[in-house]
Amino acid sequence: MIEQFARDVLDGLQQYPKTLPSKYFYDKKGDELFQQIMELDEYYLTRCEYEIFRTHKASWLEMFANATEKFNLIEFGAGDGFKTKVLLKHFLDNGANFQYVPIDISGNVLKLLETSLGKEYPDLSVRCIQNDYFKALESMENGGSRNIVLFLGSNIGNFYDESAITFLTTLSQRLKPGDLVLIGFDLMKDPDVILKAYNDDKGVTAAFNFNLFDRINTELEGNFDLTKFRHCPVYDPLTGTTSSYLVSTEQQTIEIMDTAIHFEAWEAIHTEISQKYNLKEITRLAETSGFSVKQNFFDGRRYFVNSVWQR
Ligand SMILES: C[S@@+](CC[C@H](N)C(=O)[O-])C[C@H]1O[C@@H](n2cnc3c(N)ncnc32)[C@H](O)[C@@H]1O
Structure with a gap:
């Protein structure tokens, strides 16, 4: 390292x-x-995305969970899981059958996340992976359970366009038809x-x-x-x-x-x-990398969007 x-x-x-x-x-x-x-x-991004998560957690559970079939909730660059915990709690409270797979390059943040999840949600099945995004993608299995992939916090915005397309195209090749990704994009604004x-x-x-x-x-x-x-x-x-x-x-x-x-x-x-993105750019990114945009979810000020894409 x-x-x-x-x-x-x-x-x-x-x-x-x-x-x-x-x-x-x-x-x-x-x-x-x-x-x-x-x-x-000044850092509006987290609050906007948190608002979207609180508002739409129930619709997302309906989208992600297929009857009783188990699914993997895989998160790239999970960090401290602050927003994801809104989903985890809602999914667990509603008896969803899933495993949470946070991936992060920081062993420190993953350890903290694993400890806090163990305390807050002892029944949650968790598999932490410490790795770089691209290396983690290489080892992602595309057989088995349905995969729902989270990429939050506008982490995608830390990639230049070419790398974003390479990452997303490789991701789409690793997923099965019907798998979904939920990506956070910070929108152009003042x-x-x-x-x-x-x-x-x-x-x-x-x-x-x-x-x-x-x-x-x-x-x-x-x-x-x-x-x-x-x-x-x-x-x-x-x-x-x-x-x-x-x-x-x-x-x-x-x-x-x-x-x-x-x-x-x-x-x-x-x-x-x-x-920072606009909706036209988000659709271009999705379609260039093998996805279609299923639905966009905005905060009240339309500062931020969580876009759900289908493979
Ligand atoms: C901006 S923070 C966002 C954290 C969380 N997704 C959120 O929305 O609050 C980015 C996270 O991605 C991780 N990260 C950054 N570059 C990475 C890479 N190349 N591979 C894996 N994880 C990475 C960092 O360690 C950090 O936890």
């Missing part, structure tokens, strides 16, 4: 422009910071509202972005001086892409495991994209 982290970091920082993969945000500290982000006033979600007043999203440097410093013998960089998110309303950057405020050279990395003044590292 560390070797892969080191390779990805050095590859990304030796390119021009420089990049770091966003999946490395998530260690124990990153998981805690993301939980704080979800509670921020650019000021979007930008604030990635640049809150308390600086929690900044600390989350800087956690990449903290991890490099502690795990890869790096010597980033965090005071010599700035957190800088940008939203482009033309493409719907929010990009997060860490920008070097001066010319400097840092070292990672004895490898020198040079920065010009105001040179940036790209750390994450968070794509």
Whole structure:
């Protein structure tokens, strides 16, 4: 794992422009910071999706559960399961026959999720998988029970279009006709509202972005001086892409495991994209990757949509 982290970091920082993969945000500290982000006033995404879950949990149970046949509820990038627990509780209360399969790259968050599920829902059948999305997809079985796949929190928006299509196409090939996916998409809206979600007043999203440097410093013998960089998110309303950057405020050279990395003044590292969508784009994504859109579910402000796709 560390070797892969080191390779990805050095590859990304030796390119021009420089990049770091966003999946490395998530260690124990990153998981805690993301939980704080979800509670921020500016971070509307979690509250919108939570509202949709509370409103539509009963319709979703009807869609997902086929009489008494068992189904797998598979979640990519499950995190702390805050919204999913609304479904889990409703499904269990109504005697649904299913197994919950959360997949996440962070062993820390999965362990916390497993412990909390054991306490809150002792009768729930759970199988946790710690892996990268793409590796987890490779080992997904497409025989047996019906699969219902969750991909929430607009995690899909962290993929560039080409990777999103590769991920979704591979997913559709792993599923059987009639299987469903429920994907959360953050919709295009007032650019000021979007930008604030990635640049809150308390600086929690900044600390989350800087956690990449903290991890490099502690795990890869790096010597980033965090005071010599700035957190800088940008939203482009033309493409719907929010990009997060860490920008070097001066010319400097840092070292990672004895490898020198040079920065010009105001040179940036790209750390994450968070794509915003409209319904036309969502339909294009579904149809390009082998799905059809079955139904869209919105929050009251139409800030966010959970789109149910059929294989
Ligand atoms: C933005 S959080 C969202 C969590 C949850 N889905 C929600 O909606 O609240 C993203 C989650 O996906 C996980 N993750 C990020 N990149 C991943 C990857 N490449 N493979 C597997 N999990 C990943 C993170 O560890 C984190 O728990």
